[in-house]
Amino acid sequence: MFASKVFRPAQQLSSHVRRYANGAPSSGGGNSTLLYGGLGAVGLGGAGYYAFSGTKASNPHPAEHGATNESSAHGQPASKNEEQNIPAKTGGDVSPLKCFKGGDQGFISLVLDKVETVSSTTKRFRFKLDAEDAVSGLPVASALITKYKPEGAEKPVIRPYTPISDEDAKGYLDFVIKKYPNGPMSEHLHEMKPGEKLDFKGPIPKYPWTANKHDHIALIAGGTGITPMWQVARAIFKNPEDKTKVTLIFGNQKEEDILLRKEWEDLEKRYPQRFRAFYVLEHPPENWQSGKGYITKDLLKTVLPGPKDGNVKVFVCGPPGMYKAIAGAKKSPSEQGDLTGQLAELGYDKEQVYKF
Numbered sequence: 001m002f003a004s005k006v007f008r009p010a011q012q013l014s015s016h017v018r019r020y021a022n023g024a025p026s027s028g029g030g031n032s033t034l035l036y037g038g039l040g041a042v043g044l045g046g047a048g049y050y051a052f053s054g055t056k057a058s059n060p061h062p063a064e065h066g067a068t069n070e071s072s073a074h075g076q077p078a079s080k081n082e083e084q085n086i087p088a089k090t091g092g093d094v095s096p097l098k099c100f101k102g103g104d105q106g107f108i109s110l111v112l113d114k115v116e117t118v119s120s121t122t123k124r125f126r127f128k129l130d131a132e133d134a135v136s137g138l139p140v141a142s143a144l145i146t147k148y149k150p151e152g153a154e155k156p157v158i159r160p161y162t163p164i165s166d167e168d169a170k171g172y173l174d175f176v177i178k179k180y181p182n183g184p185m186s187e188h189l190h191e192m193k194p195g196e197k198l199d200f201k202g203p204i205p206k207y208p209w210t211a212n213k214h215d216h217i218a219l220i221a222g223g224t225g226i227t228p229m230w231q232v233a234r235a236i237f238k239n240p241e242d243k244t245k246v247t248l249i250f251g252n253q254k255e256e257d258i259l260l261r262k263e264w265e266d267l268e269k270r271y272p273q274r275f276r277a278f279y280v281l282e283h284p285p286e287n288w289q290s291g292k293g294y295i296t297k298d299l300l301k302t303v304l305p306g307p308k309d310g311n312v313k314v315f316v317c318g319p320p321g322m323y324k325a326i327a328g329a330k331k332s333p334s335e336q337g338d339l340t341g342q343l344a345e346l347g348y349d350k351e352q353v354y355k356f
């Protein structure tokens with residue numbers, strides 16, 4: 001059952017909020033409205049990390065993004081360092097039908113097939129794999145690095161991205177990518193036209209998922225930090241053997257920024273006993289019934305499985321300010337750093353949290 005044991009009762013927070021975990025949502029919007037009604041208020045008092053999908057102007061951690069070509073929207077200082085994380089082999093299997101093999105394979109040029117506008121700042125990109133019957137070869141969860149040399153630049157720009165397409169999809173790879181003002185790679189991608197090529201290399205393994213590795217996982221994402229969360233959730237729900245429960249908390253600036261919303265709502269409809277999503281907006285529209293402001297400790301305490309509720313794992317992915325407030329900064333792309341912030345205050349230990 002979805003959770004009476006594993007999910008935390010919402011009444012702990014507010015008497016206006018009913019025990020959401022006991023019932024299935026009646027529609028795609030889920031049964032979270034009452035909960036959100038209560039949470040909207042508490043959400044406003046939260047930590048003041050900058051907007052999940054914010055712009056340069058709102059970033060109080062400029063050094064973490066830096067003026068170099070090595071910054072990252074996902075709280076990690078250097079995509080170049082990500083390159084050092086590519087293993088010699090992809091899970092021991094170097095099947096020729098896998099496009100990305102790791103090791104000394106180097107960069108592969110992939111042709112952009114289609115571009116779709118998702119919001120005013122985000123596009124969905126489909127690249128063709130090097131063979132029509134090839135799969136990406138990416139394990140869940142993992143990313144790829146991209147490389148592009150702007151005209152006249154001394155060095156290429158290198159940035160990691162997390163594909164959102166199914167690992168079994170043949171012949172293509174999908175990404176959702178947000179454009180940042182003066183962001184060399186995201187601007188380049190947003191200007192690309194079908195038929196043009198981009199260099200990719202990988203995979204960069206992140207958290208290796210296997211079915212039922214944990215009883216319940218919490219996904220705390222900000223902006224495009226949702227992409228690795230989607231990889232994990234998709235892998236779980238496409239595998240009938242995997243019974244893991246999943247709670248998503250997804251923070252954004254505006255409603256239009258909620259990436260893959262239809263996909264999340266579909267999961268909520270299909271697996272009401274195992275999947276719940278909570279959206280928090282910094283700038284909500286007038287009639288917004290869900291979370292408002294930032295992701296707060298009260299919200300985490302209310303909707304997440306507690307640290308003592310069995311085999312629980314919490315995943316965090318978003319901009320640097322969000323890591324800092326919720327779980328503490330990563331030390332480097334391959335080093336998790338200490339667990340601090342709201343999750344530490346709530347009693348989770350370092351081993352229970354993974355920062356993408």
Ligand SMILES: Cc1cc2nc3c(=O)[nH]c(=O)nc-3n(C[C@H](O)[C@H](O)[C@H](O)COP(=O)(O)OP(=O)(O)OC[C@H]3O[C@@H](n4cnc5c(N)ncnc54)[C@H](O)[C@@H]3O)c2cc1C
Pocket residue numbers: 051052053054055056059062065066068069070071072073074075076079143157159160161162163175176177178179180181182183184185186187223224227318319356
């Ligand atoms: C493992 C990993 C996977 C990633 N997957 C994705 C993905 O699937 N989709 C995606 O869109 N991005 C993803 N990113 C982020 C991506 O790698 C780039 O950092 C991002 O596209 C910005 O690159 P850029 O060259 O355009 O801009 P940058 O030069 O990196 O940044 C341009 C300017 O924008 C500011 N800026 C950048 N990011 C933010 C932010 N989040 N909030 C506020 N200001 C910001 C910087 O401070 C800088 O001044 C991922 C990052 C990592 C580490």
